[in-house]
Amino acid sequence: MTVSGFVVHEGRVALHWHRKIGKWLPAGGHIEEGEGPVEAVLREVREEFALEAEVMLIAARVDYRNGGPAQIEPPVAVLEYEPEPGHFHIDLVYFLRALSGYPGVCHDPENPIHWLDAADLASGTWTQEGVERPLAPDVQTLGLEALRQAMMYESAQVSRSA
Numbered sequence: 779m780t781v782s783g784f785v786v787h788e789g790r791v792a793l794h795w796h797r798k799i800g801k802w803l804p805a806g807g808h809i810e811e812g813e814g815p816v817e818a819v820l821r822e823v824r825e826e827f828a829l830e831a832e833v834m835l836i837a838a839r840v841d842y843r844n845g846g847p848a849q850i851e852p853p854v855a856v857l858e859y860e861p862e863p864g865h866f867h868i869d870l871v872y873f874l875r876a877l878s879g880y881p882g883v884c885h886d887p888e889n890p891i892h893w894l895d896a897a898d899l900a901s902g903t904w905t906q907e908g909v910e911r912p913l914a915p916d917v918q919t920l921g922l923e924a925l926r927q928a929m930m931y932e933s934a935q936v937s938r939s940a
Contacts, residue, residue: 779867780807780868781815781853781869782804782857783819783833783871783874785804785876786834786874786875787880787893791804791894793921794826794827794891795889796889801917802911805822807825814850816851819833819874826884827882827891831874832875832877833874853871854871855871855920873927892904902918
């Protein structure tokens, strides 16, 4: 089980070039023992991008009237993929807002964080070391959706405080 976190700040989403996999990716990694998925995605964002963030609470909740187990924020997507032959991941994808640490520092200094806006994502490619590298369709689509959800989330937060 893994998590991925699309972190949004001021109309841009954070990605980095993952050398081992050879793709543009958000922060993410394996869920560790004793850790829930929300804890895991916040930890991965902190470890990989040196950012403090919060998960955008965008899913509807069912209100329990007579107790019940605690509810955690559900992912916006659940992906199944094979990063290398014979090794499968079930990836829980979350959208987050950066709270502090912007622009962040990537855990891999040779592959800094890039903050892409909607036009960058829509182009389908981003340059790494002078080479145009394609964005995977899931990363492109989820990045664009994270930006859209962040605008709606911010708008809802403003109207609640007014």
